[in-house]
Amino acid sequence: MTKPYTQADMDAVSDNPELTDAQLASARPFAEALPAMAAEMRRVRGRQKKPTKIPKTIRLSPEVVDYFEATGAGWQSRLDDVLKRYVTDHR
Template identity: 45%
Template sequence: MKTRLTNKDGEVRELTDRDVEQMKPMSGVLPANLQRTIGQRGRQQTPTKVKTSIRLSPEVIEHFKAQGDGWQRRIDQALKAYIQEHGRS
């Protein structure tokens, strides 16, 4: 007997070990173009950004994080605006 994965409100319940055991492998469910390994990124629509490490003041991080998800993107946008306003050296 199959147990529903959602309740009457449509909320997904926590999966049990039995649920996981009964799952089909990805190769049997998804078309080949949608299958990829964990950690593998799909083809990028825009140029890939450069991964870097930067030290910022706690106030800067708190300000951008307080606005929610996407805080790193907003820092990137703020730095791009600075470059446009002040020109490139």
């Protein structure tokens, strides 16, 4: 197994010194400093592989929203799963 690098190892070979306060104060956002490169690097999302969902505005009872939000991230997908099961069971 390879021995992990220590801070002393990193300090001994570092060719990237810490920035000074003056350098940090004069820093500009990447897209402002190099706009052409930033534009080239911008990612564009391709077509979705799975069928897309339809954005809709619906009104839900507060207790329904509270319940699903309390389950954490992905609550909207879980709500969608419950509604799909309902549709399947009631066809």
